[in-house]
Amino acid sequence: MNKIKTLLSFIVLAVTLPLGAQSFHESLFLSNYRLGYRYNPAIQSDTDFISIGEFTNYAANNVGASAFLFPRNGELVTGLHPDVFIYDFMTPLKTINAFQDHLNYSIFAYGFRAGESFHTVELSARGMSGMSVPKEFFRFLKLGGEGLFPLGGTRMQGKLFAELAYGYSRKIGDQLTLGARAKLLVGLYSADFNIRQFDLQVNGESYHAETDAQLDLTSHAAKLVTNEDGYLQLLKWRTRDRWVLPSGAGLAVDLGFLWEPAEGLKISASVTDLGGLFWYYGNAGNSAGSYTFTGLSLGGYEDLNFQGLLTQAKELGEQLLNAASFKADNRRIVFDALPFQVNAGIRYSMPFYRALSVGVTGNYSAFQGLPYWEGRFVTAVNPLNWLDLCGSIGYGTYGLTWGAALQFRVLRFRVHAGIQDGFGGTIPYTSIPLEANGKTLVIGLTYDI
């Protein structure tokens, strides 16, 4: 039973890792959007509502698939193909090539007005994952040769946590609305494998590596077994019947204001996800040191046989494993800041046709040292009471970007959906971007009370 629970726990983790969350910039422009407080806690809904679910996925990559795939002679090859020159392969790569994905799944939300104030309560599940690989790694694979190769910077991480948020906004006078949300964060799972340093010195006499790597893995369901020297046995787990206990806890706040200095003009600014979680890594270890490989060390004639070579290879493998072993650190508690976002926007409703709005938005965020900023021109129209449409075009870290969103009402139900994407194109029949890109998908359902 314990094994099944452990397995299920990891399946849940694996399924939810490639997901993420990002502000939905059109929140400011969709007139009847109920969940705008998530973009700016000062935004108030016109009516009380219940949100039955909203799914937001944000994926960003600072290099696209075209940095790794190359059309050559009628077929698609990788950058390591002999027909791809080193310059063509290296030029589009970044020093650190990263991919990240955020999920925010709003399970339930309730918003209600009390005079000039608006209150929201929301329960969400959030996941963040990311992976990064240094450019030098690909250069080494492509070219090889002798010298020093700094291959550090490889990192894989993912985390899953629950968020219980209370939001409050209040009109101050006729023009200003202030808002804030307090979020209680409960960590469920987190995994982080970070090779901070991997300096490889290559010459004909030896391969010498200086390494510093950290492995952090939370799990109450299972614990890695350590050997008598205190090193983690990465393939040996001891399961425990405690898999529902949280592995982390934290707090975060959103702050924002909405200023309406003139009729039809809204100026919005907010900062979200200020805070983070303290993760308790029950399975943590550090691997630091150096390892030198000088080839096989064979004896005389007696070792010159298959068995002798096998024995040598086995010994070398064990040495390598020992060198890469993680010394257990069972009391490791790490603060992990959420990727905060700074949002700003201006919306102006046309005096000759108030249902038509134009404006600009700006945004900045960072995750795993992967900063992203962008600015957009937005236009929105609310031609009918049951329909909102919105489109945007902008420029950001990854170049030109565009967005579109719609919302429609059926009875008291409102369905909204939106997309923000780049112009670099995708691999046909997939959603894999060819260029550096940030992509947000939103879909949700609310009910007006």
Add this chain to the structure above:
Amino acid sequence: MYKSAIALSLLLLLLGSCQRNMEYDVSDGISPEVTLFEKALVLPIGSAGPFTLNLAMKPIGEKLAAFGLPADIISVADDGVLGFRHTSESASDNLYKMAIEIGDNESPYIWKPYSVSASPLLGTILPFIGINLWNQEMELKVSAQLQEQASFTGTVSVVCYDESYSIQYEDAVRHENLMLPPRGQQVSLAVFKVPGASRSSGPSVSVHDIEITLPAHLGNNVYSTGNFAYELSYKANASLGKKFRMALPAIPIQADIPLGKFRLREALVNVELESTVPIRVEIKELKVPDNENLIITAEGSLEGGSPAQPVSSQLALRIKSQDGTPIPDIHSLSVEASVASVPEFEDVILNANQGLSVKNSSITISGGITLFGHEQD
């Protein structure tokens, strides 16, 4: 106005779905062919050895046996010194007749066994091919077909000539009451050590006289067919002299090395060798018999050394195709080499503990390693 806005929004939506670049259509798959380390893959292979002569003794003995020589012609002493050992000459006389002749009295018996006046076979051959001989020792053993052990008294004198017969070495061994064991068991009668070294030809030895006083009533103690037998054995240590030089015949090496699938352009194997064997090895030719397009060149030679003065040398083997095409599978190799002595180590006596060690070795593959590519024919 609002119609324009709707149209604009729909246009943006369509924009996203029309960004497919068919050049990147992966539905037909992505070529798995990759070439890694295009500049070079430098890989340390490691060290090995020492490969001592001791381990080669058994196969050498088997080779000698194939030529009709005794398999134990080469022996290894406790300290590792290699010795050549050969029973070269033997002679006998009829002891029963001698016993009948002397009857009941003690009688001196003088025997001049000229048949053991000869050069030992090894002592003749080895200096001729440039192997110097040291610590040469000849031993005269005697055996008698006695029913019981008996006491003998006598003198054995020998004359030994060094190379070119320029110096004569004489010696005599006197025995008082030497006990001869019964039933033809051997006993050492005399051991003669030849001074110096033989560098151009081996020594020649003559057993001049064997004068023995036979005991009385010997006839009662001798089998009727009993002989008095002499055996001259020879042993020596060796070093490699100036004349030692020989070209080895082409040595075929069966090796299935599947390099074709990796499409290698050039491979360079660098080996640092340390030798305590006083032999210099020069590789004359390395070739792949079934592929003349493949060139294997050897740069450097294996220098000889001694236990007191190990000598390091670098050997580089370069493998590439003559026309620049990828290196194919190799099924066999042929090596032609010559060996020669090293003048400064001429007096170093061969020892089974001398050998060869690979101190450092590495392989450098230039032009990359292709994986999942099309295998060469």
